[in-house]
Ligand code: ADP
């Protein structure tokens with residue numbers, strides 16, 4: 001395309017809230033064959049709320065929530081925000097923990113008084129040989145309801161399961177349909193568990209998804225699809241998504257997402273809506289047609 005038609009295209013896209021950082025991305029967008037979508041914060045709002053708290057025998061709700069808030073106070077994960085918000089609503093104050101560590105893609109751990117606290121997914125509990133059998137069925141039911149269940153262990157014993165729900169953005173279903181009707185293959189990637197991923201995917205009409213993806217593996221998935229001959233678009237909002245955004249043929253960042261994601265992407269969807277993807281592709285097509 002001529003520099004002039006690219007400039008016009010960039011301007012048109014900007015009117016739709018789609019910020020294009022380089023002209024080449026605009027020209028590649030119409031050639032995308034597969035679009036990878038991150039789940040949390042991309043398809044969903046990224047603002048989960050606590051919905052369920054299941055207690056083991058002898059555990060007290062207020063105390064468990066205080067401990068959960070204390071361990072999550074050191075984390076910046078959206079799941080941590082949900083826990084802190086829930087504690088705050090109930091007037092529960094977090095206490096200062098020691099030996100805090102965040103375990104990427106799995107959860108968090110810390111020590112409070114004499115208690116060893118561990119909070120995260122099934123993988124993390126299995127890794128630490130925590131017996132979660134008493135809760136596994138109920139956790140699965142929660143996941144099938146598209147909620148994310150997290151296990152909470154105190155001194156290596158399961159004390160509670162806390163679940164959160166993250167609402168799907170109101171226009172995600174329609175925006176995904178638009179991409180699919182353009183013949184684009186959609187793949188959802190998430191670090192979340194398989195059942196939750198499956199429930200969200202089916203709600204938004206996505207049949208292909210990879211769950212329980214470790215942060216470092218999102219970029220590998222992009223590379224794999226490229227090797228199979230796909231022109232890959234990647235859309236994400238998190239720090240986790242940055243390497244994949246940089247690897248993709250065209251990286252799209254959600255404007256309300258992290259700075260790292262925005263800096264790694266070619267295009268920013270200022271309105272946070274996935275409609276920006278089909279809009280960008282339409283502008284790209286128009287730009288290329290203009291030069292013929
Ligand atoms: P995503 O951003 O898709 O949720 P992550 O890789 O960040 O993926 O996390 C994967 C899973 O690890 C989460 O669904 C959750 O079960 C667990 N996890 C990660 N961080 C935390 C945390 N701060 N507190 C509790 N669980 C966590």
Ligand code: MG
Pocket residue numbers: 038039040041042236237238
């Ligand atoms: Mg995300």
